Amino acid sequence: MSATARRRRAGGARAGAPVWLAVPAALAVGFLAVPLLGLLGRTPWGSIGAELTTPRVAQALRLSLVCSLGAVAVSVLLGVPLAFLLARVEFPGRNLVRALTTLPMVLPPVVGGVALLLAFGRRGLAGQWLDRVFGITLPFTTTGAILAEAFVAMPFLVITTEAGLRAMDRRFEDAAATLGAGRWLTFRRVTLPLIAPSLGAGIALCWARALGEFGATITFAGNLPGVTQTMPLAVYLALETDLEAAIALSLVLLVISLVVLVALRDRWFPTA
Amino acid sequence: MSLQASAQLTLGRLELEVELAVATGELVVLLGPNGAGKTTLLRTLAGLLPLERGRVVLDGMVLDDVAAGEHVPTERRPVGFVFQDYLLFPHLSALENVAFGLRARGSGRAEARQRAAAWLERVGLAGSAAARPRALSGGQAQRVALARAMVGDPRLLLLDEPLAALDVATRTDLRRDLRRHLASFDGTRLLVTHDPLEALALADRLVVLEGGRVTQTGSPAEVSQRPRSPYVAELVGVNLYRGRAGAAAIELEGGGRLVATGGHRGEVFAAVHPHAVALHRRPPEGTPRNSWPGTADALEAVGDRVRVRVTGTVPIVAEVTPAAATELRLADGGPVWATVKATEVVVYPA
Numbered sequence: 001m002s003a004t005a006r007r008r009r010a011g012g013a014r015a016g017a018p019v020w021l022a023v024p025a026a027l028a029v030g031f032l033a034v035p036l037l038g039l040l041g042r043t044p045w046g047s048i049g050a051e052l053t054t055p056r057v058a059q060a061l062r063l064s065l066v067c068s069l070g071a072v073a074v075s076v077l078l079g080v081p082l083a084f085l086l087a088r089v090e091f092p093g094r095n096l097v098r099a100l101t102t103l104p105m106v107l108p109p110v111v112g113g114v115a116l117l118l119a120f121g122r123r124g125l126a127g128q129w130l131d132r133v134f135g136i137t138l139p140f141t142t143t144g145a146i147l148a149e150a151f152v153a154m155p156f157l158v159i160t161t162e163a164g165l166r167a168m169d170r171r172f173e174d175a176a177a178t179l180g181a182g183r184w185l186t187f188r189r190v191t192l193p194l195i196a197p198s199l200g201a202g203i204a205l206c207w208a209r210a211l212g213e214f215g216a217t218i219t220f221a222g223n224l225p226g227v228t229q230t231m232p233l234a235v236y237l238a239l240e241t242d243l244e245a246a247i248a249l250s251l252v253l254l255v256i257s258l259v260v261l262v263a264l265r266d267r268w269f270p271t272a
Numbered sequence: 273m274s275l276q277a278s279a280q281l282t283l284g285r286l287e288l289e290v291e292l293a294v295a296t297g298e299l300v301v302l303l304g305p306n307g308a309g310k311t312t313l314l315r316t317l318a319g320l321l322p323l324e325r326g327r328v329v330l331d332g333m334v335l336d337d338v339a340a341g342e343h344v345p346t347e348r349r350p351v352g353f354v355f356q357d358y359l360l361f362p363h364l365s366a367l368e369n370v371a372f373g374l375r376a377r378g379s380g381r382a383e384a385r386q387r388a389a390a391w392l393e394r395v396g397l398a399g400s401a402a403a404r405p406r407a408l409s410g411g412q413a414q415r416v417a418l419a420r421a422m423v424g425d426p427r428l429l430l431l432d433e434p435l436a437a438l439d440v441a442t443r444t445d446l447r448r449d450l451r452r453h454l455a456s457f458d459g460t461r462l463l464v465t466h467d468p469l470e471a472l473a474l475a476d477r478l479v480v481l482e483g484g485r486v487t488q489t490g491s492p493a494e495v496s497q498r499p500r501s502p503y504v505a506e507l508v509g510v511n512l513y514r515g516r517a518g519a520a521a522i523e524l525e526g527g528g529r530l531v532a533t534g535g536h537r538g539e540v541f542a543a544v545h546p547h548a549v550a551l552h553r554r555p556p557e558g559t560p561r562n563s564w565p566g567t568a569d570a571l572e573a574v575g576d577r578v579r580v581r582v583t584g585t586v587p588i589v590a591e592v593t594p595a596a597a598t599e600l601r602l603a604d605g606g607p608v609w610a611t612v613k614a615t616e617v618v619v620y621p622a
Contacts, residue, residue, distance in 0.1 A: 169359075171355065171359055172359055172361060174315075174318075174320050174346070174353075174355075174359075175353070175355060175359040175361070176361075176372070176376070177318075177319075177320065177345075177346035177347045178318055178320070178346055178347075178349075178351060178352065178353040178421075179347075179372050179373030179376055179377075179420065179424070180347050180348075180373050180376040180377040180424065181347055181372070181373075181376040182347050182376075185376055189372070190361060193361075193363040194361075194362070194363065196363075
C-alpha cells in the first residue's frame with residue numbers, strides 16, 4: 001500500500017463517527033424497530049387469512065380503500081391547482097396561503113377534526129348553509145370521513161407537487177409556447193408529464209397519510225362500522241375485543257407503508 | 273424588410289437597446305460575447321420576454337407595439353425557435369416532439385405524424401422516430417430540434433447557439449447540414465452565436481451585439497476586414513487602433529502614431545493584420561514609414577505561424593514564421609522593433 005493510500009484510509013477512519021455515538025444510535029434503531037418486530041412476532045400467521053376476511057375486518061378494509069382513494073382524488077383535484085398557483089403566481093399573501101394550507105401537516109389531527117366539526121357540522125359555519133341549501137350533511141357520513149382524511153393528507157401532495165414545479169426547467173414551457181401551445185395545453189402536455197415523478201411521490205405520501213388517518217376522522221366522522229370506521233379506527237376498537245383482528249389489520253397497514261416507502265426510496269433515500 | 277424590430281428592456285444588469293431589420297430570405301447572425309443580450313433579444317422577438325419600449329413587425333404583422341399596447345402572445349406568433357440546449361420534451365419521442373407544434377396548431381393526429389415523419393426523414397433521422405431524446409446523440413437532438421422548429425412553416429426562425437452544445441468533431445458536419453437546411457427555408461432567419469467561425473460560415477450579414485447595443489453590422493467580409501470594436505478585432509485576429517488622422521499621420525488614442533496611405537482625415541480606425549507586422553532585434557535600416565520599439569511578450573503557435581505579442585507605446589500582435597521566431601530568439605522575450613508598411617494599414621472612418 002502506498003503512503004498516500006494509507007493516509008487516505010486513516011483520514012477516512014477519522015472522518016467517521018466517534019464510537020460513543022454508536023450506543024444511542026443502536027438504542028434508537030432498537031426503539032424504532034422492536035415494536036415492529038413485536039407486531040410480526042405476535043401475528044397469527046396461520047389464521048391471518050381468516051381474520052382479514054371476517055365481515056367486520058373486510059368492511060373496514062373496503063371502507064379504508066374507498067375513503068383514502070376518495071381523499072387522494074379530492075387532494076389531486078384541488079391540491080394540484082393550488083400547488084401550481086403557489087409555485088407560479090406571485091400574489092399578495094402567498095406565503096400566508098402556503099402556511100395556512102400546510103398547517104394540517106403539523107396540527108394535531110384531533111384539533112383538525114374539531115375544526116372540521118365547527119366548520120362543516122350541522123350548525124357549523126359552512127355546514128349550516130350546506131344543510132339548508134343542499135340538504136347535505138357531512139359529519140358521521142362516509143363523505144365526512146373522506147373530507148377528514150383529505151384535510152390531513154392534502155398538504156403532503158401540495159408541498160411535494162409545488163417543489164416539483166419549482167425544480168422543473170420552465171424553459172420547456174417556453175418551448176411549448178413557441179410551438180403554438182396555449183397555457184392549458186402546455187400544462188397538460190408538458191408541465192404535468194415533467195413533474196410526474198413529484199406528483200407520483202405526492203400522491204403516494206398523501207394516500208399513505210389518508211390511509212392511516214385516525215384523529216380527525218373519529219372526531220369529525222365518528223366510528224360507525226361500514227360508514228366511517230376505517231382500518232385505524234377498527235384497529236383501535238378491536239384492541240379491546242379481538243386482539244388478533246387488530247394485529248392482522250395493523251399488519252396490512254404496515255405492509256402498505258413499507259410498499260410506499262420502497263416505492264419512494266430513490267426519491268427520499270438516494271443510494272449514495 | 274420582413275422583420276423590423278426596435279427593442280428596449282432592462283434585465284438584471286443588461287440594458288438592451290437594439291434596432292434590427294432583417295430581410296426575407298436573409299440569414300442574419302447575431303454575434304457577441306456572453307452576456308451581450310443575444311439570447312434576450314431572441315426571447316423578446318419570440319414574445320417570451322416583454323419589451324419595455326419598442327415595436328416588432330414581422331411581414332407587416334405587428335407582434336409588439338408597446339406604445340399602442342399590442343402584444344401577440346408567443347403561441348400565436350409565426351415563429352420557430354431552436355433553443356441552445358434544444359429543450360426537446362423528454363417524455364415524448366422524436367416524432368412526437370416534431371409533431372407537437374402541428375398538433376398544438378390544430379392538425380389532426382394522423383396528418384401531424386405524417387408531416388413530422390417527413391421532416392425527420394429530411395434531417396436524416398427517419399430511423400430514430402421512436403427514440404426518446406435521452407437516447408439521441410447531441411447531433412441527432414440538434415436535428416430533431418431544427419425539424420421541430422421548422423415543421424410548422426414559421427415566418428421567422430430563431431436559432432440560439434444551435435451548435436454550441438456539440439463536440440468539435442460533430443460541429444463541422446452539422447454546420448454544413450445546418451447551412452443546407454437554413455438555405456431551404458424561405459422566411460426570415462436570425463441565428464445567435466459567440467463563435468466567429470460559425471458566424472462567418474453561416475451569415476449573409478453579421479450584427480455584432482456588445483453590452484446590449486449593436487456595435488457593428490455588415491457582411492462577414494466587411495466585419496472581418498474593418499472591425500469597429502476591440503471585441504470584433506480580437507475575434508477576427510486583427511490589430512485595431514483608433515485615432516485622429518492628420519496630414520502626415522494618424523495620432524493614436526493610446527499614444528504613438530501610424531503612417532498610412534489614402535489621405536483619410538478625422539476620427540478613424542486603423543487595422544493592421546498580424547501578417548503585415550515584421551519584427552527585428554535591431555533598429556531597422558532604411559526608413560520604413562512605421563517602426564517602433566517594444567518588448568516581445570507572449571508567444572503562441574497558431575497553425576504554421578507563431579503569434580507574438582509586443583507591448584510598448586503601440587501594442588501590436590505579429591505573426592511570424594517559426595524560422596524567424598527561432599532566428600530572432602523571440603522565446604527569450606526582450607526588446608524588439610516592429611515595422612509595418614504604410615500600405616498595410618487599413619484606414620476607415622470611425
